[in-house]
Amino acid sequence: QSALTQPPSASGSAGQSVTISCTGTSSDVGGYNYVSWYQQHPGKAPKLMIYEVNQRPSGVPDRFSGSKSGNTASLTVSGLQAEDEADYYCSSYAGFNTVVFGGGTKLTVL
Amino acid sequence: QVQLVQSGAEVKKPGASVKISCKASGYTFASHGFHWVRQAPGQRLESMGWINAGSGYTKYSQEFQGRVTITRDTSASTAYMELSSLRSEDTAVYYCARDLSWGSFDHWGQGTLVTVSS
Numbered sequence: 001q002s003a004l005t006q007p008p009s010a011s012g013s014a015g016q017s018v019t020i021s022c023t024g025t026s027s028d029v030g031g032y033n034y035v036s037w038y039q040q041h042p043g044k045a046p047k048l049m050i051y052e053v054n055q056r057p058s059g060v061p062d063r064f065s066g067s068k069s070g071n072t073a074s075l076t077v078s079g080l081q082a083e084d085e086a087d088y089y090c091s092s093y094a095g096f097n098t099v100v101f102g103g104g105t106k107l108t109v110l
Numbered sequence: 111q112v113q114l115v116q117s118g119a120e121v122k123k124p125g126a127s128v129k130i131s132c133k134a135s136g137y138t139f140a141s142h143g144f145h146w147v148r149q150a151p152g153q154r155l156e157s158m159g160w161i162n163a164g165s166g167y168t169k170y171s172q173e174f175q176g177r178v179t180i181t182r183d184t185s186a187s188t189a190y191m192e193l194s195s196l197r198s199e200d201t202a203v204y205y206c207a208r209d210l211s212w213g214s215f216d217h218w219g220q221g222t223l224v225t226v227s228s
Binding site for chain 1: 143145147155156160169211213219
């Protein structure tokens with residue numbers, strides 16, 4: 001399985017919105033509504049921010065939202081805050097209990 | 111509250127094996143599967159494999175097939191990941207993660223650093 005494609009970096013000013021894309025194939029992103037997004041701060045374990053394309057776990061601010069169109073999923077962070085600065089990884093179910101991750105996007109809050 | 115606590119850091123020589131544990135608490139162990147995910151320094155997350163904590167059924171990523179073995183001990187609420195024939199490229203932080211839904215993980219262990227060096 002190839003990694004999902006994410007831009008290596010993204011940035012936005014505090015208070016603005018930023019969208020991170022995640023492109024896969026019809027065998028993963030396009031084939032299932034099981035795309036997840038994780039936030040990872042340096043030296044920490046990943047934290048689930050979005051699952052099943054657009055569902056937020058309890059405790060995740062509604063500033064984080066997810067969507068999908070075809071083979072591309074997106075994470076939008078609205079009202080950027082300093083603490084949102086982190087690496088973000090997408091993942092997708094790829095059938096037969098396998099998962100593929102994206103290469104990660106470093107989000108900088110200017 | 112749900113907690114996943116992993117075993118401590120390991121230093122191994124090339125060719126050796128490493129076995130990492132992941133002890134779960136705060137929920138019914140058999141009700142959720144586990145994935146093992148690794149992250150080499152500065153690199154992306156990589157899925158290694160999955161175990162159904164109830165049945166013990168496993169599925170391994172192609173990249174690690176033949177070198178990885180994932181098991182569980184339901185009496186100890188603990189999942190294990192063993193990686194054999196270690197090489198320097200296996201130096202990474204290894205995480206266990208609990209399944210929430212297909213391909214999503216809602217709780218993660220703290221990570222175990224494995225260093226492979228002669």
